[in-house]
Amino acid sequence: MMAASREFEFVVRKWNAWVPGMKCHPDWHDWFNNQDATEPELALISTHVPKLLQRRLSPLARAVFNAADACIDGDVAMPVVFSSAHGEVNKSLEMLKDMQRGEDISPTAFSLSVHNAISGLFSIAYSNHQEITVLAPGQDGIAAAFIEALGLLQEGHDDVLIILYDEPLSEFYPYLPFALTAKTSGALALKISWTGNGLPLQLCRSPEHRNDGEHALQIFSFLQFLVTDEPSLQLGNHRHSWVWQKK
Amino acid sequence: MENELKQLIIDALDLEDISIADIDSHAALFNDGLGLDSIDALELGLAIRKKYNVKIDAEKEDVVKIFSSVATLAAYIQAERS
Numbered sequence: 001m002m003a004a005s006r007e008f009e010f011v012v013r014k015w016n017a018w019v020p021g022m023k024c025h026p027d028w029h030d031w032f033n034n035q036d037a038t039e040p041e042l043a044l045i046s047t048h049v050p051k052l053l054q055r056r057l058s059p060l061a062r063a064v065f066n067a068a069d070a071c072i073d074g075d076v077a078m079p080v081v082f083s084s085a086h087g088e089v090n091k092s093l094e095m096l097k098d099m100q101r102g103e104d105i106s107p108t109a110f111s112l113s114v115h116n117a118i119s120g121l122f123s124i125a126y127s128n129h130q131e132i133t134v135l136a137p138g139q140d141g142i143a144a145a146f147i148e149a150l151g152l153l154q155e156g157h158d159d160v161l162i163i164l165y166d167e168p169l170s171e172f173y174p175y176l177p178f179a180l181t182a183k184t185s186g187a188l189a190l191k192i193s194w195t196g197n198g199l200p201l202q203l204c205r206s207p208e209h210r211n212d213g214e215h216a217l218q219i220f221s222f223l224q225f226l227v228t229d230e231p232s233l234q235l236g237n238h239r240h241s242w243v244w245q246k247k
Numbered sequence: 248m249e250n251e252l253k254q255l256i257i258d259a260l261d262l263e264d265i266s267i268a269d270i271d272s273h274a275a276l277f278n279d280g281l282g283l284d285s286i287d288a289l290e291l292g293l294a295i296r297k298k299y300n301v302k303i304d305a306e307k308e309d310v311v312k313i314f315s316s317v318a319t320l321a322a323y324i325q326a327e328r329s
Contacts, residue, residue, distance in 0.1 A: 052282050055261040104297070107289035108260075 006204055008150050009247065013159065013198040016070035017188040017223050018043045018063045028227040043187075045069070049125045056108070058088060060167045060185060061118045065125070067187035068163055072126065078191070079131040079152045080119065080161045083145035085138045085180065085215035087115040090170045118165075130157075138180070141218040141235055143242040146192075146203055153194055162190045166216035179213030179237075186219045199226070200247035210236030248321045256317070259294035260287050272317040280316075288314055295320075301327045 019031065020041055042059055043066035049057075057065065064082075091113040095105050111117065116134040123132055131152065137144040142164050149160040165187035175181060212218060212235045225233040225244065232245045253267045256276075260283065274280045277288065291314070296302050301324050303313060313323045 051264060052284075055263065104293055107293060108286050111286050 008203045009200065010150060010153065010192050010194055011196050011198040011200050013191045013193055013196055014071045015188065015190045015226060016067050017186065018066040019186045020184050032224060032227065053121060053125050056112060056121060058091065058112065060088060060165060061121060063185055063187035064118050064163055064165050065122065067165070067189040068122065068161065071161055071189045071191040077128040077130045078159045078161055079157050080122070080128065080163060081145050081149045081152070082119045082132070082134040082163050083137060083142060083215065084165050085136060086166055086169055087136065088113045088117060090167065093170050093172055137215055139214050139237050140239060141212070141215050141237050142222060143235065143240070149192055153192070159191055159193045162192060164188045164219045164222070166219060179217055182216040182220055186223070188219050188223055202245040202247055204243055206234050206236065206241040206243040208234060208236060208241045209238070210234060210241045212237055248325060249317050252317055252321050255294055255298060256291060259290055270317060274316060276314060276316060295324065299324050299328060
């Protein structure tokens with residue numbers, strides 16, 4: 001439960017991730033040791049997703065669906081916090097290029113380029129009518145999604161699903177001097193609650209000034225924290241820093 | 248014309264699992280029929296404008312009637328082009 005000293009204790013009940021070249025959970029250690037060997041591939045999605053919706057899923061949306069699916073028990077709906085720095089911005093860039101060439105913009109492409117498009121498709125596909133939030137925390141990294149999810153637990157929800165996702169930013173955008181894009185796409189889903197079986201974690205602010213990169217990079221730092229024996233993980237990007245501690 | 252339009256629908260709307268033979272010219276395209284939605288209607292409108300240079304103006308035309316089936320769409324496009 002919440003303590004007075006701004007420490008938040010919660011339990012990761014289930015988690016799952018999707019990264020290119022990754023099919024199943026037990027191989028996470030191998031994946032980290034052989035990251036350069038991975039070939040891009042399309043994430044598999046549940047056959048329960050209606051065909052007419054499947055055609056609307058971008059590679060990033062498929063990664064999100066794949067990661068989330070293993071954290072959802074049947075059709076039990078729960079609030080979801082989506083968090084992505086860049087979302088489908090590469091799609092927006094392609095549309096801007098089309099406009100520059102004087103071409104008409106595809107209404108479908110436009111509707112799927114907005115930041116909450118994936119969450120909307122997810123809500124329809126899984127008939128999840130609970131509260132859905134989509135964050136674009138960018139520089140502030142992944143902690144904001146946890147804070148949002150803890151707020152939802154505090155409101156009385158039993159479980160909250162957090163989904164962190166990003167794909168590499170188009171080379172059109174200047175990366176340097178920022179650390180805002182990872183080498184590969186990644187989607188990490190975590191179902192959290194106050195109590196229950198799973199991985200108990202504590203989250204609190206850290207006074208350290210850190211430079212761990214932005215949201216897209218922090219997803220992989222957190223994934224590594226989950227699959228290794230590291231007792232704690234500190235993440236910050238020039239501004240606020242946070243520490244996750246295994247209990 | 249109707250088969251050409253069916254192929255356009257399949258291509259423009261990414262209906263990979265559907266073939267021309269699966270689309271009944273007189274069946275409803277939206278909701279109960281093929282199950283297409285309002286975004287598909289916009290996308291199809293754009294595809295028709297690009298291919299046939301026929302613009303279906305939602306302000307002036309009875310779009311529900313025009314888009315109701317492949318047959319009604321084909322008839323409208325042919326009438327506009329002649």
